[in-house]
Amino acid sequence: xxxxxxxxxxxxxxxxxxxxxxxxxxxxxxxxxxxxxxxxxxxxxxxxxxxxxxxxxxxxxxxxxxxxxxxxxxxxxxxxxxxxxxxxxxxxxxxxxxxxxxxxxxxxxxxxxxxxxxxxxxxxxxxxxxxxxxxxxxxxxxxxxxxxxxxxxxxxxxxxxxxxxxxxxxxxxxxxxxxxxxxxxxxxxxxxxxxxxxxxxxxxxxxxxxxxxxxxxxxxxxxxxxxxxxxxxxxxxxxxxxxxxxxxxxxxxxxxxxxxxxxxxxxxxxxxxxxxxxxxxxxxxxxxxxxxxxxxxxxxxxxxxxxxxxxxxxxxxxxxxxxxxxxxxxxxxxxxxxxxxxxxxxxxxxxxxxxxxxxxxxxxxxxxxxxxxxxxxxxxxxxxxxxxxxxxxxx
Numbered sequence: 381x382x383x384x385x386x387x388x389x390x391x392x393x394x395x396x397x398x399x400x401x402x403x404x405x406x407x408x409x410x411x412x413x414x415x416x417x418x419x420x421x422x423x424x425x426x427x428x429x430x431x432x433x434x435x436x437x438x439x440x441x442x443x444x445x446x447x448x449x450x451x452x453x454x455x456x457x458x459x460x461x462x463x464x465x466x467x468x469x470x471x472x473x474x475x476x477x478x479x480x481x482x483x484x485x486x487x488x489x490x491x492x493x494x495x496x497x498x499x500x501x502x503x504x505x506x507x508x509x510x511x512x513x514x515x516x517x518x519x520x521x522x523x524x525x526x527x528x529x530x531x532x533x534x535x536x537x538x539x540x541x542x543x544x545x546x547x548x549x550x551x552x553x554x555x556x557x558x559x560x561x562x563x564x565x566x567x568x569x570x571x572x573x574x575x576x577x578x579x580x581x582x583x584x585x586x587x588x589x590x591x592x593x594x595x596x597x598x599x600x601x602x603x604x605x606x607x608x609x610x611x612x613x614x615x616x617x618x619x620x621x622x623x624x625x626x627x628x629x630x631x632x633x634x635x636x637x638x639x640x641x642x643x644x645x646x647x648x649x650x651x652x653x654x655x656x657x658x659x660x661x662x663x664x665x666x667x668x669x670x671x672x673x674x675x676x677x678x679x680x681x682x683x684x685x686x687x688x689x690x691x692x693x694x695x696x697x698x699x700x701x702x703x704x705x706x707x708x709x710x711x712x713x714x715x716x717x718x719x720x721x722x723x724x725x726x727x728x729x730x731x732x733x734x735x736x737x738x739x740x741x742x743x744x745x746x747x748x749x750x751x752x753x754x755x756x757x758x759x760x761x762x763x764x765x766x767x768x769x770x771x772x773x774x775x
Contacts, residue, residue, distance in 0.1 A: 405430050409706045413753050420711035423592075424549045425585050426537050431705040431756075432544065433530060438702050442478035443505035445471075445696075448496050449484045450512030455736040459685035460510065460535070460692075466770070467693040470763045489516040496520040500527050508696050510535045514581075530699050534692035537709055545709040546695050550582050553681060553714050554589030554636060557658035560679040561600065561632045564656055568599020569631030572622060572655070576610040576637055586636040603630050608639060612735075616642040623650040632656040638683070641665040641732060644676045660684075661717045663737030663772065667730040669722055678719040684738050686769060687715060687745060694751055694761045701762055703755040710754045715745035729773035740772045 406428050410421045421428065445468050451457055461482060471477040483499070485492035489512045499507050500523055507524055511517050511533050518540040521531045525542035537545035561571060573590070576583045594600050604622050608615030615637065623630070623646065633643050633655050640659045645668070647654055654675045660683040669676040691712050699705065717725065724742045744766040752758035 406707065414750060416713050417711065417750060417753055420549045420552055420713060422549075423551045423555075423589070424709075424711060425551060425581075426545065426547065426549075426709045426711075427539070429541055429708040432525070432542050432708050433699060433704055436528070436530060436699070436704070438700050439505050439528075441476050443471075443476060443700050444503065445477050445480045446499040446502070446504035446507050447480070447482045448492060448499065448507055448509040448511075449482060450489075450492050450510055451487050452484045453486070456685045456738070457510070459738055460689045463686045463689035463769075464508070464693055467689065467763060471697065474763070476762065485512060487512060489513045493517060493520045496531075497523065500524050500529060504529055506530050506532065506696050506700055508532045508534070508692055511538050513538075515539050530696075532692060532696045532699065534688050541708065543708065544695065544699065544705050546691050547709055547711055548683075548714050549585075549711050550636070551585040551589035551592075554586035555593040556589075556714075556716075557636065557680055558590040558593035558600075558634055559596075560658060561634060561656060562593060562597035564679060565597075565600065565631055568597065568601070570601050570603040570628060572603045572619070572630045572633045573605045574608045574615060574619065574633060574635035574637070574639075574643065575605065576608065578607045583636075590634055603628065608635065608637060610637045610639070612639050612642045615639040616646050619643055619646040620650060623647065623652055629653070630655050633658070635659045638662045638665075640676075640678055640680070641668045644668060644672070648672070648675045656719075661722075661725060661739055663727075663730040663734040663739060664732055666722060666726045666739060667734050668732040670726055670730065671732060678717065678722065680717050680719075681714040682717050682725075682739060682741060682745075683714055684741070686738060686740055690764075690769070691746060691751075694746075694764055695754075697762050697764075698751070698755060698759075701759065703757055703759060705754055706756050707754065712746055715741050727772045737772055740769055 468477055468480040483495035492512050507529055517538050521540035521543050524531045532544045534546045537547045606618040608618055638660045640657045641664045643657050654677050656677045656679055658680040725739045730737055
């Protein structure tokens with residue numbers, strides 16, 4: 381019995397030592413990142429581990445690229461798939477990739493698992509994915525790894541240690557937007573907080589970041605907190621209700637959704653002064669700004685489908701080319717949008733009704749040298765040229 385106990389103690393000590401070494405290795409990698417990337421790991425809610433592909437050997441060309449979607453029911457997700465296909469088609473044209481196949485589980489996690497396993501059976505060279513669950517796909521991801529197939533996610537991390545997640549720190553995003561408000565209102569003011577779906581993990585992350593930033597600006601006060609459910613009609617209704625029952629001035633609206641246009645419309649319809657609004661810039665918001673320049677004030681970011689597809693593609697093709705990610709989760713800065721420079725984002729096809737038009741950043745939000753920092757043996761991304769990204773109005 382004593383020998384067994386000693387063995388268990390030794391095994392436990394070894395596991396702890398290994399865990400400490402992994403943590404130290406991760407800390408060293410993060411510390412060496414360029415500042416725009418390093419800042420993304422401050423308070424990151426994801427579990428950050430060393431890159432899982434140290435021993436991965438890429439297959440010979442041509443590669444078979446497979447993409448597992450969990451939902452294609454809105455224009456944002458459709459645009460992600462379209463842009464990813466455009467990029468992979470460039471590799472098909474030069475002979476690097478033989479085919480691009482897409483599956484859509486329409487919100488059914490079990491169906492997405494089955495589709496991933498079908499991709500494994502077909503011998504896909506890589507599986508990229510917007511996962512429908514953070515934990516539900518783990519066994520399928522592990523099965524892909526056992527088959528020698530890298531699994532790369534975007535717009536949501538999975539917990540399998542075998543995945544490479546291309547994601548963002550939404551707590552950091554919430555912080556940055558409240559920090560923008562604090563800097564724009566040096567004398568303080570009242571802030572209406574419009575959250576997404578109550579109880580959603582990302583909502584909690586965004587709000588935690590916002591509260592952390594607000595603590596640095598004691599003259600900012602919360603006027604009210606409401607839930608807009610990341611939905612335009614719900615957001616407009618709750619903002620109008622707030623304005624009807626809260627006569628005090630509201631100087632800013634912190635929201636981490638894509639509904640800034642309807643927030644601005646609500647203030648105008650209520651006859652209230654235009655507040656500073658945060659969130660993710662959209663084509664309809666830019667169209668509203670163009671038509672109503674005095675009624676739309678924005679300071680925020682751009683959580684965009686083109687950019688999501690592009691970062692996913694760039695990481696995926698680098699992995700297929702033999703480049704080794706140094707971390708399991710590569711956090712990408714969300715492109716900031718200067719409210720004083722909306723003209724650079726605006727295009728003629730953007731109107732207040734252009735809810736399916738997504739802006740394209742005027743310059744590459746994540747230059748190649750930043751992507752390089754996430755790989756131990758970086759090289760230029762094959763098939764990548766930001767100047768070839770289609771205009772927001774392209775059909």
